[in-house]
C-alpha cells in the first residue's frame with residue numbers, strides 16, 4: 001500500500017475516535033427549536049397561494065413551465081431589495097416573472113454575529129436585523145433562496161431559523177460546509193455540529209416542503225478530478241441527508257460544467273441518484289466559460305441555457321435555470337444586467353421549445369449511465385472503507401466531521417484512485433486547470449523566466465475558496481525551478497504572516513476573488529509590518545473591493561499599488577513583476 005494511502009487510513013482511524021456531540025441530543029434540540037418557529041410567508045408564496053417552493057416547483061413541473069433563477073447580492077440589503085423590486089417591475093412589464101432569487105450574502109454572515117466585525121468585508125449584503133431578512137422576502141414576489149454562508153457555517157442554526165421565519169423554504173448549502181472557511185474560524189467540530197443540527201431542524205419541516213440545498217460545485221465537486229467521484233459524492237450526500245438526517249435534499253450543479261451534454265446528463269443522473277424523487281433547486285449557469293467579452297458571454301448563455309431548458313423539457317426535475325449576466329467574470333451583477341439576461345433567457349426558451357422535438361438525448365443518457373455506474377462503485381467503496389476504519393457510517397455528524405477533515409484529494413485517492421488509470425471522465429474544472437498549466441509551461445520554462453525564479457523561495461496562496469489559478473501557478477513555478485510553498489485556499493492574513501515567519505521567502509504570490517482585495521491587503525500589510533517581514537507581494541484574480549459608498553464592488557489596483565503590492569492581471573504578466581535583489 002502506498003505511504004499516502006496508509007497515512008490517509010491512519011488519519012481516518014484517528015478522526016473516527018474524536019469525541020463529538022450525540023446526534024440524539026442535536027435532534028432533540030432541533031425538535032425543540034422547530035416547535036418554537038412559525039414558518040413565515042414570503043410575498044411569492046402569498047402571490048402564488050402555495051405552502052412552499054417545493055409545492056410551487058411540483059406544480060410548475062406538471063404545467064411544463066420553465067422556472068428562472070437569478071443570483072444577486074449588491075453591497076447592502078437596501079440596494080439588493082431595491083434591485084429585486086426593479087427586476088420584478090421590468091419583467092412584469094413584459095409579461096414575465098422571476099421565480100426565485102439566490103442571495104450571495106457577505107461571507108461574514110456565516111460567522112456568529114460577535115465575530116463578524118474582525119474580518120474583511122466581501123461582496124454581498126449583511127443581514128443584521130429581522131427587517132433586513134424580511135426585506136429579502138417582501139421586496140417583490142420573488143421566492144428567496146438562501147444558499148450562501150448559511151447552513152454549513154458556524155452560524156448555521158441561527159441563519160436557518162431566520163430563513164424559515166421569512167418563508168424561505170429552500171435553504172443551503174451542504175456543499176459549502178466541506179470547502180468554505182469562515183474567516184478567522186477553524187473549529188471544524190463546532191461547524192460540523194451546527195451544520196448537523198441545522199439539517200435536523202430542516203428535517204422537522206420536510207412534510208411542509210422545506211428542502212436542504214447543496215450546490216455540488218461549491219464543494220468537493222470543484223476539486224474532484226473525475227465526474228464519477230462527483231456522482232459518488234452526490235450519492236453520499238443523498239444517503240447522509242435523506243437516510244440519516246431525514247431532510248429533503250435538493251442538488252444543484254452546473255457552474256463549473258461547460259459541456260452542454262454533461263449539463264443535461266447531470267440532470268438525468270441526479271434524478272437516478274435521488275431514485276426518481278428529485279426536485280432540484282437550480283441549475284447554475286456555466287460561469288467558468290465566461291470571460292471579459294460580452295458578446296462571447298451572450299453566445300455562451302444561448303448555448304448552455306438552451307440545453308438546460310431542453311433538459312427540463314426532456315426530464316423535468318424542478319431545477320430553475322439561470323441566464324447569467326454578461327459581467328459574470330468581472331464582478332457581481334447590477335439589476336439592469338440581471339434584467340437583460342433574464343429577457344435574453346426567455347428568447348432562448350422560445351427557440352429551445354421549437355428545437356425540442358428534434359433533439360437526441362442519447363449522449364446525455366450515456367454520460368449519466370457512466371457516472372452513475374462508476375459513482376455507485378466509489379460510493380460503496382467509500383462507505384465500506386470508512387466503516388473499516390471504525391467510522392460510524394450511521395452517524396451523520398461523524399460523517400460530516402470525518403469527510404471534511406479528509407478533504408477531496410484524499411477521498412478521491414482512497415476510494416476512486418483506480419479512475420486515474422483509465423480515460424475516465426475528467427471534470428471540466430480539472431481540465432481547465434490542466435490546460436492552463438499546459439498553455440503556460442513553455443513561458444515559465446523559458447530561460448528568461450528560469451533565470452528570474454529558479455532557486456527562489458516563493459509562497460503561493462489563495463485568500464478564499466478560488467484555488468485553481470493559484471494552484472496552476474504553484475505548479476508552473478515549481479516546474480521552473482522555484483522552491484514553492486503552496487499554502488492552498490482560504491488563507492487569512494494571519495495565516496500568511498505566520499507561514500512567512502516559519503519559513504522565510506523571497507516573494508509572496510496571492511490570488512483573491514471575493515471583492516475584498518483592498519481590505520485584505522491592508523490587513524496583510526499590517527500583519528507583515530508587525531512581523532517585520534519585507535518581501536514583494538504579487539496579487540492577482542478579481543481585484544475589487546466592496547465599499548459602503550457604492551452598490552457594486554470597485555476596482556482597487558491603484559490602492560493596492562499605494563500599499564506597495566504588485567497587482568497582476570494574468571499569469572504571463574508575472575515575469576516583469578518579480579524583481580529580486582541579488
Ligand code: B12
Pocket residue numbers: 103104105107123124148149179180181217218219222223255256287288289290291327328329330331332333433436464465466467468469470473509510511512513514515516538539540541542544553568569570571573574
Ligand atoms: C470557479 C469559480 C468559483 C468556484 C471556485 C472553485 C475552486 N475551488 O477554485 C466556486 C463555485 C466554489 C466559487 C465560489 C464563490 N465565488 Co466564484 N467564481 C468562479 C469563476 C466562475 C471562475 C474563477 C476561476 O477559477 N477561473 C479559472 C482560473 C484558472 O482563472 P482565474 O481565477 O480567473 O485567474 C486568472 C487570472 O485572474 C490570473 N490570476 C488569478 N490569480 C492570480 C494570482 C497571481 C499571483 C497571478 C500572477 C495571476 C492570477 O491568472 C488566471 C489565468 O489567467 C468566477 C467567474 C469567472 N468566470 O471568472 C467566479 C467569481 C470569481 N466568484 C465570485 C464569488 C462572489 C464567489 C462566492 C463568494 C459566491 C458565494 N456567495 O458563495 C464564492 C466564494 C466563497 C468563498 N468561500 O471564498 C465572483 C466575485 C465577484 C466580485 N469580486 O465582484 C465571481 C467573479 C462571479 C460573480 N460574478 O459573482 N466560485
